[in-house]
Amino acid sequence: MRGKLLQLLSQSKDRFLSGQQISDMLHISRTAVWKHIEELRKNGYEIEAVPRKGYRLRYMPNLASTDEIKSKLQTKAIGRHIVYKKEVTSTQDIAHQLVQEGAEEGTIVIADKQTKGKGRLGRPWHSMEEKGLWFSIILRPDIPPQVAPQLTLLTAVAVQEGLERATDLPVEIKWPNDILLRGKKIAGILTEMHSELDRIQAIVVGIGLNVNQQKTDFPEELSAVATSLSMEANGKVFQRSDVIVSVLEKYEHWYYKYLDQGFFPIKKRWEQLATTIGKEITAKTMRKEVQGIAEGITDEGVLLIRKKDGTLESVYSADID
Template sequence: MAITVKKTKHKILDMLLNHSDTHLSGQKICDVLGCSRTAVWKHIKELESEGFKIEAIQKRGYRLLSTPKELSEARILVGLKTKELGQHLIYFDSIGSTQKEAQHLAEDGAPHGTLVITSHQTTGRGRLGRIWSMPKGKGIAMSLILRPELSINRIPQLTLIAAVAVVKAITDVTGIQTDIKWPNDILVKGKKMVGILTEMQTEGTNVKAVIIGMGMNINADKNDFPEEIRSIATSLKTLTGKSHDMSLIVQTILFYFEDLYMRYLDEGFSVIKWMWESHAVSIGKRINARLFNGKVLTGLAKGIDEEGALLLEDDQGSIHKIYSADIEIK
């Protein structure tokens, strides 16, 4: 586990990224950061061990040639364009569940914006306790701790904000257009690529913390998925035939989430609602909604209301507000 603030290693990487077209001498780095050349060399070697390709030429210095596609704690932090989200980063090479770890950290007072992240989650879960399968090193599991001053009934809206942020980020980084399936799935061509799980900690009627978990299939090959889910799951690599920069995807999601979250706090849910509905795959289609009590409602998905509840019009013309259900598009 690595609990991260701005380290010397990250400052060196920042300098290399900003001077990628030229060499930086070890002495120049030392002068700027106030460290020894031996320390610089050690940090360069550590970055190389994390997958950064760095050219070192005697009397000229260091030049960054390429960054890893794999998830990198240093790469996430360097260039992260948020004020709070992800600035306190807790990175694991491997963990059972980022969501469980974030729950514990939130109970212990972790600050707003704390991010728990890994590319190898062994006991991940989604809604209703379902297992989330993620091949080692080829996906992203992350849990974001928020400290919102919101009423309990507004917390489900945060799931929808997260979904819009993910859709925008994936399009920005890859050009791929994705769909949202209410309430928490991101689909491409009908197959699931991202799942979102929102949980909260309360004290009476007060919300103490919200933990938004995201599981994302990024660089998995088709055969990496268990056979029983290959027909319903996909990844960016499966779709495009190439690997993608997972750290950049995380940076971009956090950037969009923070922007949308602040707009939501300032302007209300209406600014998010139309964006969510513009990507919703079920709007205008007939669906089955299986409720927790086993009852199944069938009808036309009309949209979402100002609380984020799904509006379903049944065959008798009655409108049902659905706050939690499994949705099947007919």
């Protein structure tokens, strides 16, 4: 209800809305309106109240809370149920627990800060308080476990399109799960699965997005390889709720297209957006280096590299230069 109230106040812009108008539109009592207004104020929203005029929103903090997201989100399932925390070890940890408790598909877990954020191969993910977006999505697709890696590629497409729509910045995909902006990492994706033999119980997709960090916010070892939306937009501060809403709406679009039409539309779009396709690269695996032209990906998300001798080599996991 607070999300709906916030939506009304945001849409009215500089106009006052009377307590009775809000009461009528939300079908709640004027006492309930006042209580919700007070809760929003406690969360940092400046809401002006003038006798015989009503309420007007004067200031919105840069939050990615349940109320803020729900006031803007236009989806049927993805993000309709939100678990918001100020601080967690990792949103993945909370999401896995919720899976075991029967959380519905589309549930997202979002936190202002992670103390033990994690990326691919167990690497730590630097998750600053209130500067980025750290969230996990719970999915329950009726697909075989062996095709689950396709959802990592789907996520990359949704994140790229969501970020580009929200910011107009030239976001690109780097195989297997990095999102780049002008050659530096802007986001990462981690996909983890709960399965039983030939059946998927759930897939938890973790996404970390650098939004409003500045260069001094990154540890020295990351400053050369990581960036943020704000840094690449000359210091512009982005409303975090706008960014996540854009990503979630794109996610729902591609997820239901995938369930309806299969992987081919995702594969085609991923190859259009990937910075590596058609270029000469070096793939560094645990055992060797493979050099050649990145030709595309298979339905399993395997990278195909054509070497100088003309042969194709499949690369399942590697760092790309």
